[in-house]
Amino acid sequence: MGDLYALDFDGVLCDSCGESSLSAVKAAKLRWPDLFRGVDSTTEDWIIAQMYTVRPVVETGYENLLLVRLLLEMKVPSIRTSSVAEGLTVDAILESWSKIKPVVMEEWGEMDRDDLVEFFGKVRDEWMEQDLKTWIGANRFYPGVPEALKFASSTMYIVTTKQGRFADALLRELAGVTIPFERIYGLGTGSVYVYPNLVVLGEMALVLSSLLLLAFISNFRPKVEVLKQLQKRPEHQGLKLHFVEDRLATLKNVIKEPELDGWNLYLGNWGYNTQKEREEAESIPRIHLLHLSDFTKKLK
Known part of the structure; x- marks a missing residue:
C-alpha cells in the first residue's frame, strides 16, 4: 500500500511570516494611506515583531492586512477607529480573533472579503514583479x-x-x-x-x-x-x-x-x-x- x-x-x-508581514505593511500603507503616513520605522518594526506572535490566528493571507492595522491602532491611540483596540493585547488576539475580525471589518468599512483577498494578492504580485529576489528572500x-x-x-x-x-x-x-x-x-x-x-x-x-x-x-x-x-x-x-x-x-x-x-x-x-x-x-x-x-x- x-x-x-x-x-x-x-x-x-x-x-512565510516575514514575507506576509512585510507585504501586509506595504498593503496597509496603500489601503489606508492617511493612517500609515506618519508611521516611523520603529513602529513598523514593532508591528512586524508582533505579527510573528499573532500569526497562528491567520487562516487566509488577507487577515495579515487587518492585523497590521489593528496592531497600529493598539500602539497609537490617536488614530483608533475600532472599538476593540483600546486595552487589547496580542494574547487576546490569539484567544479571540474569530470574534474580533468581523467587528473590525465592519467598523473599518472592509466587509468585502474577496476585495481584500484580491488587493493583498495584487500587492504581493507587484513586489514579485519589481523585486522577485527580495520577495523570495523574505520566505x-x-x-x-x-x-x-x-x-x-x-x-x-x-x-x-x-x-x-x-x-x-x-x-x-x-x-x-x-x-x-x-x-x-x-x-x-x-x-x-x-x-x-x-x-x-x-x-x-x-x-x-x-x-x-x-x-x-x-x-x-x-x-x-x-x-x-x-x-x-x-x-x-x-x-x-x-x-x-x-x-x-x-x-x-x-x-x-x-x-x-x-x-x-x-x-x-x-x-x-x-x-x-x-x-x-x-x-x-x-x-x-x-x-x-x-x-x-x-x-x-
Missing part, C-alpha cells in the same frame, strides 16, 4: 523540507489557503521543487481544472478564464472538501491517506466529517500554533503531534 500526503503550505512546508522553507520533497516517493498534494501562484513560485524558486500545478489546491488555483474538457478560442477564452478565476476565489473550497475530492479519485484507491496541517481548528473540522474518517491527521508542532493548541491536540485521539524531523523522514 502506498501513501498519499495532503500538505498544508504555510507553517508546514514554508515559514524560508523549514530545515530538511526541500530535500524531503525532492526525494519523496509518496503521492503529494499541496492543500493551502495561500494563493496558489505564490506557493508554486516559492516551491520552484526557493525550494527547487516542481509540483504539478494541478496538485496545488490553493486560493485562486484549480479553475482551469474544473472544466478540463472545455475548449474556448479567441478573446472569449480570456474573458471566461477570468470569470472562472473570480468565481473560484469567491467560492474557495474548504480543505475538508479538497480531502473528500482526493480520496474519491480512482487512482488514489488503496492508498494510505495523511493530512499534515499546522492549524488545530482545521484538523478539528476534518474530524467533524465522518466521510473523512480514513485520514491520518497530523499537527506540525513547528508551525503556526500555540503551546495551548499543541496540548489540546495531544488530548484528541485522531490527531498525532508531529515533529519536523519525523515529518521529513515520513516524506522520504
Whole structure:
C-alpha cells in the first residue's frame, strides 16, 4: 500500500511570516494611506515583531492586512477607529480573533472579503514583479523540507489557503521543487481544472478564464472538501491517506466529517500554533503531534 500526503503550505512546508508581514505593511500603507503616513520605522518594526506572535490566528493571507492595522491602532491611540483596540493585547488576539475580525471589518468599512483577498494578492504580485529576489528572500522553507520533497516517493498534494501562484513560485524558486500545478489546491488555483474538457478560442477564452478565476476565489473550497475530492479519485484507491496541517481548528473540522474518517491527521508542532493548541491536540485521539524531523523522514 502506498501513501498519499495532503500538505498544508504555510507553517508546514514554508515559514512565510516575514514575507506576509512585510507585504501586509506595504498593503496597509496603500489601503489606508492617511493612517500609515506618519508611521516611523520603529513602529513598523514593532508591528512586524508582533505579527510573528499573532500569526497562528491567520487562516487566509488577507487577515495579515487587518492585523497590521489593528496592531497600529493598539500602539497609537490617536488614530483608533475600532472599538476593540483600546486595552487589547496580542494574547487576546490569539484567544479571540474569530470574534474580533468581523467587528473590525465592519467598523473599518472592509466587509468585502474577496476585495481584500484580491488587493493583498495584487500587492504581493507587484513586489514579485519589481523585486522577485527580495520577495523570495523574505520566505524560508523549514530545515530538511526541500530535500524531503525532492526525494519523496509518496503521492503529494499541496492543500493551502495561500494563493496558489505564490506557493508554486516559492516551491520552484526557493525550494527547487516542481509540483504539478494541478496538485496545488490553493486560493485562486484549480479553475482551469474544473472544466478540463472545455475548449474556448479567441478573446472569449480570456474573458471566461477570468470569470472562472473570480468565481473560484469567491467560492474557495474548504480543505475538508479538497480531502473528500482526493480520496474519491480512482487512482488514489488503496492508498494510505495523511493530512499534515499546522492549524488545530482545521484538523478539528476534518474530524467533524465522518466521510473523512480514513485520514491520518497530523499537527506540525513547528508551525503556526500555540503551546495551548499543541496540548489540546495531544488530548484528541485522531490527531498525532508531529515533529519536523519525523515529518521529513515520513516524506522520504
